[in-house]
Amino acid sequence: MERLDYWIRGCVDPFSGERTDIGISDGTVAYVRSAASGSGEERLGMDGSGIDGSRMDGSRIDGSGMGGGGANGGAGAGGAAEGLGTGGRGSPVVVNAEGYAALPGLVETHIHLDKAFLSSRMPGVASDLKQAIAMTAELKKTYTKEDIAERSRRVLDRASRFGVTLLRAQAEIDPIAGLKSMESALELKREYADRMDIQLVAFPQEGIFQSPGTAELLEEAIRMGADAVGGIPYNDRDAAEHLGFVFRMAEAHGLPVDLHIDFSDDPDRLDIAEAIRLTKEFGMEGRVAVGHLTSLGSAEPDVAKRIAAGIADAGIHVFALPATDLYLNGRGDECRVRRGLTPVRLLLEAGANVCYGSNNIRNAFTPFGTADPLDIGLLLAQTAHLGTDEDARRMLEMCTVRASKALLGHSLRIREGMPADLTLIRGAGAAELLYERPRDRMVWKRGRLVAHTVTCMER
Ligand SMILES: [Zn+2]
Numbered sequence: 491m492e493r494l495d496y497w498i499r500g501c502v503d504p505f506s507g508e509r510t511d512i513g514i515s516d517g518t519v520a521y522v523r524s525a526a527s528g529s530g531e532e533r534l535g536m537d538g539s540g541i542d543g544s545r546m547d548g549s550r551i552d553g554s555g556m557g558g559g560g561a562n563g564g565a566g567a568g569g570a571a572e573g574l575g576t577g578g579r580g581s582p583v584v585v586n587a588e589g590y591a592a593l594p595g596l597v598e599t600h601i602h603l604d605k606a607f608l609s610s611r612m613p614g615v616a617s618d619l620k621q622a623i624a625m626t627a628e629l630k631k632t633y634t635k636e637d638i639a640e641r642s643r644r645v646l647d648r649a650s651r652f653g654v655t656l657l658r659a660q661a662e663i664d665p666i667a668g669l670k671s672m673e674s675a676l677e678l679k680r681e682y683a684d685r686m687d688i689q690l691v692a693f694p695q696e697g698i699f700q701s702p703g704t705a706e707l708l709e710e711a712i713r714m715g716a717d718a719v720g721g722i723p724y725n726d727r728d729a730a731e732h733l734g735f736v737f738r739m740a741e742a743h744g745l746p747v748d749l750h751i752d753f754s755d756d757p758d759r760l761d762i763a764e765a766i767r768l769t770k771e772f773g774m775e776g777r778v779a780v781g782h783l784t785s786l787g788s789a790e791p792d793v794a795k796r797i798a799a800g801i802a803d804a805g806i807h808v809f810a811l812p813a814t815d816l817y818l819n820g821r822g823d824e825c826r827v828r829r830g831l832t833p834v835r836l837l838l839e840a841g842a843n844v845c846y847g848s849n850n851i852r853n854a855f856t857p858f859g860t861a862d863p864l865d866i867g868l869l870l871a872q873t874a875h876l877g878t879d880e881d882a883r884r885m886l887e888m889c890t891v892r893a894s895k896a897l898l899g900h901s902l903r904i905r906e907g908m909p910a911d912l913t914l915i916r917g918a919g920a921a922e923l924l925y926e927r928p929r930d931r932m933v934w935k936r937g938r939l940v941a942h943t944v945t946c947m948e949r
Pocket residue numbers: 600601602660750781849
């Protein structure tokens with residue numbers, strides 16, 4: 491057995507229900523043993539220092555001076571990156587993870603860092619999507635790089651403590667703020683590199699053709715280091731023209747596509763059909779993601795079913811953004827108000843890869859939000875009629891293995907040889923994790939303990 495940095499004992503795999511021990515060495519998962527195949531204890535000299543995840547008062551977290559924990563109140567408390575770290579190259583740090591479930595690091599698929607925490611600057615709440623875009627465009631004139639970075643950090647710090655180790659952010663590129671969002675996001679990507687991998691989408695929120703100068707700025711954003719080309723066909727003069735431009739740009743630079751699409755209740759607004767066609771024409775199966783896609787929820791069943799099959803066939807990943815979708819859609823319905831969600835169950839049944847994202851944290855589009863992916867998972871489960879234990883497992887997949895498949899092209903799992911990105915959450919089964927969303931969590935990024943939150947609440 492190779493030298494371990496961490497030996498995590500007694501956690502539960504919430505998908506299988508099996509007791510599992512995990513060894514971490516050199517940033518990767520060195521071994522995984524389920525109860526059925528032995529604990530692995532006999533394989534190691536057990537003189538390492540310890541982390542006791544089960545302690546309620548947090549007075550002793552470990553024996554290696556790693557700090558963290560000891561606070562109450564959840565996300566705002568607990569360990570920041572300082573004081574945490576790897577277990578070093580001596581004896582392994584033994585983590586008593588009894589009572590915890592182990593998930594692959596959580597994934598935030600779709601979030602806007604640059605316009606987070608703007609609610610307090612708003613003159614009021616937005617009455618619909620159009621007004622939310624207009625109010626935010628006005629505020630955007632006052633952005634500075636420092637201001638964007640400060641609000642972004644508030645999101646990233648929370649997300650990290652909740653267990654996010656991979657995040658895709660939409661950086662707004664337009665003549666109003668220029669490349670400020672991109673510049674800020676690139677600096678944050680480096681700053682947070684030891685806590686999470688951040689992917690950046692060059693996102694033309696104000697449109698491309700209706701907002702002259704944006705095309706050139708997108709090119710520059712890609713040159714600077716964008717990881718994906720964004721698009722928003724519902725906010726431009728012609729959706730097909732917009733989509734064609736985005737796909738050509740993605741092809742030219744060898745980048746994936748990440749679209750905001752069909753964000754309405756209008757069953758006739760289905761630009762997704764053109765996106766499916768272009769995905770196949772450009773041979774980009776598996777490399778296109780779409781957020782919102784809510785018009786499909788209003789489409790006639792036969793139409794929706796046919797499109798869902800097309801989405802699955804083209805390998806397009808769908809990101810439900812329920813906090814924003816539920817909040818801004820349905821505004822035109824005076825009675826029998828529609829939920830305005832993408833049809834999650836239909837898409838899953840068609841075989842599409844469905845995930846979810848926070849989208850916005852406390853702004854005109856979404857005055858709510860904590861940056862905990864599980865909060866969004868619960869909201870989606872409640873509103874998309876997904877209430878069985880099997881559904882709960884699926885909701886966890888949507889912020890782990892399904893989400894990493896969408897962002898990376900392959901699923902990150904807790905397997906020997908994989909990067910040691912782990913999120914341990916106090917609880918056992920998938921339903922308990924989703925319904926209670928415990929704040930007691932331990933988070934490893936590439937084998938380094940980056941967050942450890944312990945609350946004082948007794949169960
Ligand atoms: Zn968005």
